[in-house]
Amino acid sequence: MSDGGSGLKHRSELQVRWGDQDAYQHVNNVAYAAYLQEARAEMLDAAGVRAKASARQGTFVVARLKVEYLRQLTFRPAPIAVTTWVSAMSPARITLRCEIAEPVDDGLGPYCRGLTVLVPYDLENDYPRRVSEAEKAALTHFLVPDPQ
Amino acid sequence: MSDGGSGLKHRSELQVRWGDQDAYQHVNNVAYAAYLQEARAEMLDAAGVRAKASARQGTFVVARLKVEYLRQLTFRPAPIAVTTWVSAMSPARITLRCEIAEPVDDGLGPYCRGLTVLVPYDLENDYPRRVSEAEKAALTHFLVPDPQ
Amino acid sequence: MSDGGSGLKHRSELQVRWGDQDAYQHVNNVAYAAYLQEARAEMLDAAGVRAKASARQGTFVVARLKVEYLRQLTFRPAPIAVTTWVSAMSPARITLRCEIAEPVDDGLGPYCRGLTVLVPYDLENDYPRRVSEAEKAALTHFLVPDPQ
Amino acid sequence: MSDGGSGLKHRSELQVRWGDQDAYQHVNNVAYAAYLQEARAEMLDAAGVRAKASARQGTFVVARLKVEYLRQLTFRPAPIAVTTWVSAMSPARITLRCEIAEPVDDGLGPYCRGLTVLVPYDLENDYPRRVSEAEKAALTHFLVPDPQ
Numbered sequence: 027m028s029d030g031g032s033g034l035k036h037r038s039e040l041q042v043r044w045g046d047q048d049a050y051q052h053v054n055n056v057a058y059a060a061y062l063q064e065a066r067a068e069m070l071d072a073a074g075v076r077a078k079a080s081a082r083q084g085t086f087v088v089a090r091l092k093v094e095y096l097r098q099l100t101f102r103p104a105p106i107a108v109t110t111w112v113s114a115m116s117p118a119r120i121t122l123r124c125e126i127a128e129p130v131d132d133g134l135g136p137y138c139r140g141l142t143v144l145v146p147y148d149l150e151n152d153y154p155r156r157v158s159e160a161e162k163a164a165l166t167h168f169l170v171p172d173p174q
Numbered sequence: 175m176s177d178g179g180s181g182l183k184h185r186s187e188l189q190v191r192w193g194d195q196d197a198y199q200h201v202n203n204v205a206y207a208a209y210l211q212e213a214r215a216e217m218l219d220a221a222g223v224r225a226k227a228s229a230r231q232g233t234f235v236v237a238r239l240k241v242e243y244l245r246q247l248t249f250r251p252a253p254i255a256v257t258t259w260v261s262a263m264s265p266a267r268i269t270l271r272c273e274i275a276e277p278v279d280d281g282l283g284p285y286c287r288g289l290t291v292l293v294p295y296d297l298e299n300d301y302p303r304r305v306s307e308a309e310k311a312a313l314t315h316f317l318v319p320d321p322q
Numbered sequence: 323m324s325d326g327g328s329g330l331k332h333r334s335e336l337q338v339r340w341g342d343q344d345a346y347q348h349v350n351n352v353a354y355a356a357y358l359q360e361a362r363a364e365m366l367d368a369a370g371v372r373a374k375a376s377a378r379q380g381t382f383v384v385a386r387l388k389v390e391y392l393r394q395l396t397f398r399p400a401p402i403a404v405t406t407w408v409s410a411m412s413p414a415r416i417t418l419r420c421e422i423a424e425p426v427d428d429g430l431g432p433y434c435r436g437l438t439v440l441v442p443y444d445l446e447n448d449y450p451r452r453v454s455e456a457e458k459a460a461l462t463h464f465l466v467p468d469p470q
Numbered sequence: 471m472s473d474g475g476s477g478l479k480h481r482s483e484l485q486v487r488w489g490d491q492d493a494y495q496h497v498n499n500v501a502y503a504a505y506l507q508e509a510r511a512e513m514l515d516a517a518g519v520r521a522k523a524s525a526r527q528g529t530f531v532v533a534r535l536k537v538e539y540l541r542q543l544t545f546r547p548a549p550i551a552v553t554t555w556v557s558a559m560s561p562a563r564i565t566l567r568c569e570i571a572e573p574v575d576d577g578l579g580p581y582c583r584g585l586t587v588l589v590p591y592d593l594e595n596d597y598p599r600r601v602s603e604a605e606k607a608a609l610t611h612f613l614v615p616d617p618q
């Protein structure tokens with residue numbers, strides 16, 4: 027594609043934990059943010075750019091998070107499907123979009139839509155860094171730019 | 175005030191837990207969402223509108239969450255100060271704004287700014303409800319409308 | 323078997339979450355307790371005795387928990403295998419044993435061994451109850467009594 | 471004291487989070503394990519032996535955890551009081567005991583009693599280490615040996 031986008035989105039299947047429920051007996055809003063994080067870690071892994079746990083360099087930190095809650099999610103044995111993709115990239119920011127839905131489309135639309143802005147960050151020196159060429163190439167694999 | 179705002183913001187002091195840290199050895203982005211939730215529960219309590227845990231009516235659910243991460247937060251014995259206020263209210267939506275900062279201003283600005291949209295929701299009948307007159311009056315106590 | 327044991331243990335495969343790690347960059351000890359809980363919920367489901375989320379009767383509460391940590395667990399894409407079984411049953415107590423290990427035996431032994439004592443409890447009336455005949459029959463399905 | 475015990479126990483006041491509740495609308499059993507961890511971190515800090523977050527040496531890992539749940543804990547604004555002390559020490563193991571109760575004694579006894587065995591561990595080299603003389607001296611401050 028001329029814009030460098032692959033058109034390919036990353037898909038994770040994540041388990042809902044009984045403990046993700048709150049006193050309202052549905053999945054707590056904070057757990058959705060955890061699901062986005064898990065799916066993001068899987069996507070970065072799949073792209074080959076996630077630093078290992080003990081790394082202090084080559085890491086990304088979250089600069090912004092947006093979650094739109096569209097349907098209540100209740101505990102169930104079946105996993106949820108989380109789709110994650112890169113919607114924009116600049117040397118200092120990577121914007122991810124995300125959708126949580128049923129693994130098999132039930133026609134009721136997604137449970138939530140999310141947006142996460144990652145900033146490449148060098149934890150060792152506590153300083154923002156730039157997206158490397160290798161990271162840019164790797165992340166292009168899951169780049170699906172927002173429609174203009 | 176002519177717009178019904180009190181000018182008063184609610185302030186919580188929340189403990190940072192060792193377990194809120196992630197493998198990057200700072201407070202995980204998801205924990206900030208948990209802090210917003212705790213501060214919100216305290217503000218709703220202070221306003222007298224939080225339903226008790228077992229209630230299935232008179233409750234609110236989260237429809238939207240936005241978090242801007244401005245500074246990294248690391249584990250420390252001192253609490254963080256979370257300021258929460260109502261920035262807009264309509265019969266079907268309550269918009270809260272939130273700021274996490276040092277309890278004593280250190281001149282470095284807040285750790286994060288958040289926005290939460292609550293929807294009044296009847297869990298018993300699984301249906302959105304309206305903000306009651308009593309809730310509206312109570313929440314006006316912490317209403318600080320966004321500047322135009 | 324003469325003691326009513328089936329010899330059958332329940333097996334769950336659980337995802338390790340990136341967020342289960344702590345600042346020591348391994349899975350936090352508290353997360354193991356969460357894994358035991360998830361596996362237990364699955365076993366109670368499989369036996370047909372887990373009350374639904376909104377139930378206030380027919381529930382069990384945890385009276386005792388023991389976890390022996392044998393090997394460190396680090397974040398990885400592969401699930402862990404959690405084996406859960408009933409090791410003892412009386413009208414007022416159900417004792418579960420649990421083991422967390424690799425899904426395919428790596429010869430290094432389990433990551434942890436756990437024991438959970440459940441007490442049948444009526445949350446509605448806030449009072450301990452007795453294991454019903456139906457529950458007893460169902461749980462016998464996963465009964466593997468401790469060797470004498 | 472002839473046994474080297476100080477008779478002094480460490481006391482933390484910990485906030486109960488709304489999010490510590492589960493679908494049974496009481497504090498989840500896993501959250502008690504988190505409370506024990508937070509109180510332990512505070513005690514190790516107070517004794518001056520807790521390694522900083524980024525340390526890979528001089529750390530302790532949990533080898534065993536036991537929790538007895540005695541009373542249900544429900545969400546409330548008031549903190550809980552967690553008392554933690556060293557009940558036994560050897561070069562390779564530190565045994566901690568713990569009690570969760572009301573900050574002001576209500577005559578109903580503790581919510582829970584816990585026991586945690588810590589093993590001094592060098593995360594850098596992934597190998598058990600020995601309790602240092604300095605650690606031993608520091609931890610003696612909170613040593614209250616079990617009655618014989």
